[in-house]
Amino acid sequence: MKIVKRLRAMMGNRDNATVFWNIVGSVGIKGASMILNVCLLPAYMSYFSDQTVLGVWVTLVAAVTWILTFDLGVGNGLRNRLAVALVKRDLAAAKELISSAYVIIGALVVLFCVGGVLVARFLNWNSVLSVSPMLLSLTVLLRAVVVLLLAVLLNFWLKLVFSILYAMQQNAIPNLLSLISNVLILGFLLMNQGSTASVKLVNLALFYFGAINFPILLATVILFGTRLREARPNPAYWRKERAWDVLAFGSQFLFIQLSLMIINMTNEIIITRLLGPEKTVVYQVYYRIFYFVVTLFSIVTNPVWSAITKAHALQDLQRIRRLSRWLFAGAGLLSVLCLAIVPVFAWLQGVWLGIHAIQASTVDAMLFALFSTVMMFVLAESCVANGIGMIKLQMISFAVAAVVKVPLSLYAIHIYKYWISIVAANTVVLLPYVILQPFVLRRQLREPAAA
Helix, strand or coil: CHHHHHHHHHHHCHHHHHHHHHHHHHHHHHHHHHHHHHHHHHHHHHHCCCHHHHHHHHHHHHHHHHHHHCCCCHHHHHHHHHHHHHHCCCHHHHHHHHHHHHHHHHHHHHHHHHHHHHHHHCCCHHHHCCCCCCCCCHHHHHHHHHHHHHHHHHHHHHCHHHHHHHHCCCCHHHHHHHHHHHHHHHHHHHHCCCCCHHHHHHHHHHHHHHHHHHHHHHHHHHHHHCCCHHHCCCHHHCCHHHHHHHHHHHHHHHHHHHHHHHHHCCHHHHHHHHHCHHHHHHHHHHHHHHHHHHHHHHHHHHHHHHHHHHHHHCCCHHHHHHHHHHHHHHHHHHHHHHHHHHHHHHHHHHHHHHHHCCCCCHHHHHHHHHHHHHHHHHHHHHHHHHHHCCCHHHHHHHHHHHHHHHHHHHHHHHHHCCCHHHHHHHHHHHHHHHHHHHHHHHHHHHCCCCC
16 A cells, blocks of 8 residues: 555656656567567577577677767767756757757767778778688678678767657657667568578678668657757757767766776677687577566666756755665665576576577576676666766776776686686676765765755
């Protein structure tokens, strides 16, 4: 009964209702996405009958996706600043912020297009990816790399609309767009089973280009043709002071993004280089099952981040503390779910992958469960810190973690010759932040709103 009363009280508040329905909508859409992801890996395995080629694809996508972290923090900076402008109903400021952000990212895209293609042409991709030219020629690999690079660069620019939607507390829409992209990719994988490994790799890269970009482009056109008609981006509304404001605040997020990139996005690269592409596929099986839970929790953090930013703009510390308690409770509950997956992991992946199932290990599953638990508390603590703009501890903690992670991973793999070592290393380097951040937040949220 107490829970029901709390829910009724929460729904009586318009802001709480917005957060609640964003979470419900996001969970529903993300639930569909998770079911889809369950189908994607076996579909990839069927499409690429050779696990080495699949490992190459996974590694290439992970590598080019790094580019999304080099936005100078513009996306997150825009998200926080635009949320404040919308709270104040300042459409002129909103238009200048949006226009300035699109100009900055557009310039970066042009720069990366030229530089990225030039660099790609000078690399020996067979050596970089540890794959024989008899299986995939250098020409084929270069073609796939260039197409994926251009796909991610366009996505890099278009995804600014996600930050705008987050600032508007419309978090379910980006999840829906991602779901549509994955549905398109799954359909392609199921309908294109013939031809050689080389043709399949290039064709998938070409289709991937359209699948990840067209839904976002369509959503952008609709948004700026309807609700944000008065704030649609226009180069004439570029304002140097707005750009510097977004960059100054966003650069702190950039530093954090770069650190997290080194921590989380180097896993496939290191495993591929030291142990072979096929081990990347094994890593992906564990990753997708356990990150199912982490992704579920991340659905909650996105709308809560925007709600905390709005509450902070209104100096409502009581609301921020209440949202924080719900976040930490959710992280704790889902951590129990991660641990519950461990004893049934072998059965789960067997049902999921069928004949493509891997040899499961309870120890590996336990280490992945612990890593997932740490990541959920990182998400919870960072959500609150990002919402109130207090991110200094993140910058320091993640920078130290990034410096330590790679040599620690290399040393552990050198000693144990096993891919799970990199997961253990990630867990160890993130623990200090998880331990320290609650103390900083508690002190900050005890201070008077005027401080």
